Amino acid sequence: MNDASTSLNAARWGILLALLGLLFGFGLGVTFGAAEEKLKDGLAHSAAGVLETVYSGDQAAADRVVSKSWSYYKRAHLHAGGMGAVAIALIVLLVVAGSPLALTRVASTALGFGALGYPIFWLLAGARAPGLGGTGAAKESLAWLALPTSGLFTLSVLA
Numbered sequence: 001m002n003d004a005s006t007s008l009n010a011a012r013w014g015i016l017l018a019l020l021g022l023l024f025g026f027g028l029g030v031t032f033g034a035a036e037e038k039l040k041d042g043l044a045h046s047a048a049g050v051l052e053t054v055y056s057g058d059q060a061a062a063d064r065v066v067s068k069s070w071s072y073y074k075r076a077h078l079h080a081g082g083m084g085a086v087a088i089a090l091i092v093l094l095v096v097a098g099s100p101l102a103l104t105r106v107a108s109t110a111l112g113f114g115a116l117g118y119p120i121f122w123l124l125a126g127a128r129a130p131g132l133g134g135t136g137a138a139k140e141s142l143a144w145l146a147l148p149t150s151g152l153f154t155l156s157v158l159a
Contacts, residue, residue, distance in 0.1 A: 014108025018087035021115035025080025047130035072126030080119035087111035114153025
């Protein structure tokens with residue numbers, strides 16, 4: 001069995017990343033409270049800039065994408081809080097259980113990476129969608145971020 005300080009040292013990068021994920025979620029919440037209308041206006045402005053070329057002048061279609069984009073912003077906030085908290089809890093369990101240092105190091109880093117990266121994916125997808133004409137295109141353009149962060153997080157939970 002490993003002593004606590006050695007295990008905590010092995011988990012330090014995962015803890016840091018998970019805490020950054022939590023702070024990211026808190027920061028989004030504060031930003032929503034302070035500037036919700038500005039954020040929504042920014043999304044609408046992105047769609048308005050490509051209304052004729054991407055939406056063929058269909059304002060209702062643009063409005064649907066802007067609304068869904070705002071939902072993605074909120075999803076980023078919720079994922080950051082939930083995944084950050086789960087990551088920290090699981091990292092603490094790894095440390096307390098005296099897991100092998102290699103497992104603690106790898107799993108905690110992957111948990112932290114997922115807890116920070118996956119919410120960032122949702123925020124970026126929400127920001128990109130109005131200019132691309134849809135959330136599907138935005139998610140596809142960010143698959144390079146979504147797949148490894150969600151995959152590592154899920155695999156680490158299973159580990």
